[in-house]
Amino acid sequence: MGQLKIYIVEDDPLISFTIETALKKHGYGICGTADNFEEAFSEINQKNPDLVLVDIQLDGKKDGVHLAEKLDSLEIPYLYLTSQTDPHTIKRVKETRPLGYIVKPFTENGLRSNIEIAWNNYKNDEEYLSFSANSELYKIRQSQILYLKAFDNYCYVITSEREYLVPKTLKFLASQLNSEKFTKTHRSYFVNLLKIESLKTDSLLINNVEIPVSNSKKNQLRQLLQQS
Structure with missing residues (x-):
């Protein structure tokens, strides 16, 4: 396929910028970014990304798990961006279907390899x-x-x-x-x-x-x- 289109959902502007810069460096396309559920869900519906990176902690009342539930229903693949979180959130995360998890803090190479492995597995499983x-x-x-x-x-x-x-x-x-x-x-x-x-x-x-x-x-x- 052509250039992979990725949408970034991350509430920390520095981390969001770091991810965007690193992925562009490795040839990925960034089709949008957001720091909250509402903006992300609206733009994802419009831009139809190949893959979404979803931070669990977001600005606003709804978090990344709420967004993941929507992505599951739309059959849009995603990876969680995670740090240690509470047991209740972890329980909710287990009920969703991510391609995998990118644990913070992460390196540029770690970010790239996680995306490549997850996407390769997804494409091999896709029918x-x-x-x-x-x-x-x-x-x-x-x-x-x-x-x-x-x-x-x-x-x-x-x-x-x-x-x-x-x-x-x-x-x-x-x-x-x-x-x-x-x-x-x-x-x-x-x-x-x-x-x-x-x-x-x-x-x-x-x-x-x-x-x-x-x-x-x-x-x-x-x-x-x-x-x-």
Whole structure:
């Protein structure tokens, strides 16, 4: 891939500047910085960084763990910037899914190596779906997919940013997906379990779109949601 885009969330301006300077020196791109939850979350949504560095202690009422929870839901990878902290915060940290931890104080080489190792592991673990649509070839992360929807012998691949009409059947595309993260809810739909916002009697909600759930799939879907 090209230059890695990193967003820095750090409440100490000196540390933030030091990180930015060190990463630029090693060829990384810095797409933004913030010292609080609100600014960081707003800009991350706009700038779509590849990786976020998240200090646990931030200015304001919400800390880095609150931001990490949002990043988990958005499937945006991040590393914590940490120093010793209280047991309650550590317990909350354990409930999130960071790529790793960069312990303060850190050296320039330590910072770089932590990022390189974490990113390499992340990319090796990441899964993709490749397909042709409108005479173009696409390769997108499976974690970006909200759901698949059948359309005759075609299939829509829906992400939060756009939809692709693919000249393949739902059965064919679904067979390419990670079966632990995607499931069939209806003869015309395959959904990303991590994107489900709520489950109703006969439907579920993903990105404010109501998707039908067949009677035969209800119990299985509830079990899968409890495990995911």
